Amino acid sequence: MKNSIARAIRCSATIAAAGLLLTACGSSGGSGSGSAQAAPATFKGRGPITYVAGKDTTGTVQTIINRWNKAHPKEKVTFIQLPTDADSQRQQMIQNAETKSDAYTVLATDVVWTSEFAAHQWIEPLPAQQFPLGRMLQPVVETGKYRGTLYAVPASSNGGLLFYRTDLLKKAGITQPPTTWAQMTADCAKVKQLPEAKNMSCYAGQFQKYEGLTVNFAEAVNSAGGQITDASGKPDVDTPQAKKGLDFLVKSFKDGTIPKEAITYQEEDGRQAFQSGKLIFLNNWPYVYSLAQKSAIKGKFAVAPLPGLNGPGASSLGGANLALSSFAKNKATALDFMKFFTSEESATYFLKNASLAPPYANLYDNAALDKQYPYLPDLKQSITKAVPRPRVVQYGDVTAAIQNEVYAALTGKKSSAQALKDLQADLQKLTAQ
Amino acid sequence: MADTTIPLDTTAAVPGTAATRRPGRPTATRRPRSRATAGSGRLAALLVSPTLLVLTIVVIYPTLMALDESLYGTRGLDPKTGFISNTEPFVGLKNYTDIFTQAGDRFWNAFWNTTFFTVVTVSLETVIGVAMALIMHKAFRGRGLVRASILVPWAIPTAISGLLWKWIFNADGIANVLLGHQVLWTADGFSAKVAVVIADVWKTAPFIGLLVLAGLQVVPKEVYEAARLDGASALQQFWRITLPLVKPALLVAVLFRCLDALRMFDLPYILIGAQKGSVETLSMLAQNEASNVRFGPASAYAVLLFLYVFLIALAFVRLLGADLIGEVGGARKSRPRKAREVTA
Numbered sequence: 001m002k003n004s005i006a007r008a009i010r011c012s013a014t015i016a017a018a019g020l021l022l023t024a025c026g027s028s029g030g031s032g033s034g035s036a037q038a039a040p041a042t043f044k045g046r047g048p049i050t051y052v053a054g055k056d057t058t059g060t061v062q063t064i065i066n067r068w069n070k071a072h073p074k075e076k077v078t079f080i081q082l083p084t085d086a087d088s089q090r091q092q093m094i095q096n097a098e099t100k101s102d103a104y105t106v107l108a109t110d111v112v113w114t115s116e117f118a119a120h121q122w123i124e125p126l127p128a129q130q131f132p133l134g135r136m137l138q139p140v141v142e143t144g145k146y147r148g149t150l151y152a153v154p155a156s157s158n159g160g161l162l163f164y165r166t167d168l169l170k171k172a173g174i175t176q177p178p179t180t181w182a183q184m185t186a187d188c189a190k191v192k193q194l195p196e197a198k199n200m201s202c203y204a205g206q207f208q209k210y211e212g213l214t215v216n217f218a219e220a221v222n223s224a225g226g227q228i229t230d231a232s233g234k235p236d237v238d239t240p241q242a243k244k245g246l247d248f249l250v251k252s253f254k255d256g257t258i259p260k261e262a263i264t265y266q267e268e269d270g271r272q273a274f275q276s277g278k279l280i281f282l283n284n285w286p287y288v289y290s291l292a293q294k295s296a297i298k299g300k301f302a303v304a305p306l307p308g309l310n311g312p313g314a315s316s317l318g319g320a321n322l323a324l325s326s327f328a329k330n331k332a333t334a335l336d337f338m339k340f341f342t343s344e345e346s347a348t349y350f351l352k353n354a355s356l357a358p359p360y361a362n363l364y365d366n367a368a369l370d371k372q373y374p375y376l377p378d379l380k381q382s383i384t385k386a387v388p389r390p391r392v393v394q395y396g397d398v399t400a401a402i403q404n405e406v407y408a409a410l411t412g413k414k415s416s417a418q419a420l421k422d423l424q425a426d427l428q429k430l431t432a433q
Numbered sequence: 434m435a436d437t438t439i440p441l442d443t444t445a446a447v448p449g450t451a452a453t454r455r456p457g458r459p460t461a462t463r464r465p466r467s468r469a470t471a472g473s474g475r476l477a478a479l480l481v482s483p484t485l486l487v488l489t490i491v492v493i494y495p496t497l498m499a500l501d502e503s504l505y506g507t508r509g510l511d512p513k514t515g516f517i518s519n520t521e522p523f524v525g526l527k528n529y530t531d532i533f534t535q536a537g538d539r540f541w542n543a544f545w546n547t548t549f550f551t552v553v554t555v556s557l558e559t560v561i562g563v564a565m566a567l568i569m570h571k572a573f574r575g576r577g578l579v580r581a582s583i584l585v586p587w588a589i590p591t592a593i594s595g596l597l598w599k600w601i602f603n604a605d606g607i608a609n610v611l612l613g614h615q616v617l618w619t620a621d622g623f624s625a626k627v628a629v630v631i632a633d634v635w636k637t638a639p640f641i642g643l644l645v646l647a648g649l650q651v652v653p654k655e656v657y658e659a660a661r662l663d664g665a666s667a668l669q670q671f672w673r674i675t676l677p678l679v680k681p682a683l684l685v686a687v688l689f690r691c692l693d694a695l696r697m698f699d700l701p702y703i704l705i706g707a708q709k710g711s712v713e714t715l716s717m718l719a720q721n722e723a724s725n726v727r728f729g730p731a732s733a734y735a736v737l738l739f740l741y742v743f744l745i746a747l748a749f750v751r752l753l754g755a756d757l758i759g760e761v762g763g764a765r766k767s768r769p770r771k772a773r774e775v776t777a
Binding site: 146411 | 510515516517603604605615617618619620621622706707708709710724725726
């Protein structure tokens with residue numbers, strides 16, 4: 001009996017341990033070589049294809065696909081839904097590419113994945129002249145390019161906005177939303193003299209150690225005239241301008257302009273704090289607008305473009321692009337479907353029914369739509385001035401390095417000068433490969 | 434079962450083979466016997482083969498693949514074309530030796546985190562789990578309710594309990610309200626470690642409690658009656674009777690918990706987040722490397738973790754085996770004697 005127990009334990013121990021290897025290595029082994037050179041893509045073959053994207057909570061994607069399927073009964077599109085969070089989506093798309101599977105045809109990619117996917121040749125270069133890129137906002141189109149070649153077509157966009165409490169600003173005698181950081185802190189000082197704003201904090205964004213921190217850091221640096229990577233993709237973050245941007249965040253944490261719990265804020269935490277009247281200013285995505293309209297601060301807030309050091313700031317870009325998997329079949333159908341899905345008509349539908357910011361410039365100036373979404377003019381300004389996050393092949397490592405150093409600076413473990421110096425060294429190492 | 438197959442086998446085998454092997458008379462008497470064991474051995478092999486096949490597919494093959502993969506490096510970028518090369522370079526043991534150089538800091542940090550979580554959570558869980566088992570074992574009104582409620586945390590999936598505790602440890606969460614003082618639990622730092630320990634102990638102490646309870650239920654009542662007659666205090670009864678008798682069950686529970694804790698991934702990943710130095714475990718490190726398309730180093734970390742878990746398991750089994758011999762024998766001998774004393 002003793003022996004069998006011992007044996008059973010030994011067995012289960014080994015299984016438990018080996019299970020680890022399974023999880024860690026399930027996606028490995030795709031090291032075999034395929035075609036070495038990327039020939040100019042030819043789009044051949046017609047027939048059924050798939051569209052792969054994160055879970056669609058609004059139901060609008062299926063509607064658009066149904067429209068396509070009705071018109072193209074022989075080239076039907078099947079919608080494959082992936083998990084909601086971007087990391088798992090990326091993971092599954094990479095697994096599909098590593099096994100060279102033709103299960104995925106058209107991929108909905110995050111704007112920061114383009115370089116990585118293109119460099120690995122997981123996605124095909126696209127014929128730029130066949131898409132109405134000229135009518136789209138320029139920074140948005142840039143996110144779809146790798147080394148000057150178009151690899152992904154913008155389907156939707158997104159930019160950061162400054163949400164502010166109109167009721168409090170008005171009471172404090174301020175008529176215009178701030179355009180610089182200095183104005184913003186001055187406005188806060190005035191608002192906080194009001195009895196009802198005594199315990200409020202001035203400003204917050206997303207400062208938890210995750211992608212949101214990269215977004216907010218990039219915004220601060222770009223809004224102060226600095227940059228993380230230059231036009232050719234080389235890191236250039238150890239500059240006085242970048243330091244001014246980071247210093248704004250560090251100083252704000254130190255003097256309480258940003259509440260110290262904001263170091264744990266993701267998008268939703270900041271929104272909750274703003275809605276429960278703890279914040280005067282909030283930097284967040286436009287989705288907050290409709291939710292806040294249903295909360296206690298309904299009608300007491302408005303939006304403005306992000307403030308900067310010496311004038312309006314620069315937002316980071318969000319949104320989704322469409323890319324074509326290199327290993328897919330029926331690429332001619334796929335290309336047509338991509339044109340259909342990213343058309344102005346589809347973009348209008350998505351804006352109206354799923355409040356997705358369109359890549360098309362003229363949709364922001366539509367009076368009827370502006371009435372439905374009062375933030376659209378500000379969002380257009382935000383996106384036009386936006387700067388894409390670093391477009392590098394090793395984006396996962398780059399964003400991790402940024403988060404590490406910026407977090408160390410925000411929590412006071414490093415001076416901002418030291419953090420930027422270390423970040424520059426890290427990024428140089430990562431992009432040198 | 435083996436006894437019944439041997440005669441069956443011999444009767445079937447003897448007539449056929451006896452004719453061909455006539456000359457070997459002296460060995461003939463011994464032969465059926467060895468043949469019988471060979472036959473039952475073949476049957477055993479046949480019966481075990483599905484298990485072995487499954488083990489080969491789900492354990493041995495992936496393990497070997499991981500070992501192989503860990504010898505390869507990261508695919509490089511061709512600066513001229515801007516494309517990543519299609520093949521991974523063979524780097525030998527570099528992924529392993531790297532832990533003593535550049536990538537080492539992160540590895541050792543993850544290693545110590547893993548060890549810290551294992552030691553701290555399993556010790557706390559053992560103490561709390563035994564206490565829970567003692568309570569669940571007592572007969573009192575509402576015992577069923579107490580038993581059920583103690584087991585609720587164990588029934589909740591780790592990912593869900595991670596989300597649950599994330600709300601509790603939110604900056605404005607209930608934990609801070611109760612403390613009356615704002616602790617930023619989910620920020621990277623020592624408080625994050627504490628948050629993970631609390632959430633893990635909450636979830637898995639019932640597991641130890643459950644196994645210990647099973648151990649407690651087979652301890653005969655007479656032993657305690659005897660002890661009470663001998664005038665042993667409650668504490669003495671616990672140390673001298675309860676603990677030694679549930680020790681085998683407890684050790685199994687602790688071993689399982691150790692192996693589980695060494696692989697800890699989901700709780701810190703969901704509760705605190707990826708790439709947080711203060712809570713990054715070896716599993717999280719391996720996952721992170723794999724998600725950045727560096728399968729070589731990821732496999733190397735997974736293999737190292739495998740070895741670490743294997744060593745701990747081996748040490749435990751050795752320890753456990755020794756204890757089982759000592760305890761079971763000792764307990765058997767002492768039990769009848771005491772019972773006799775009582776009846777005498």
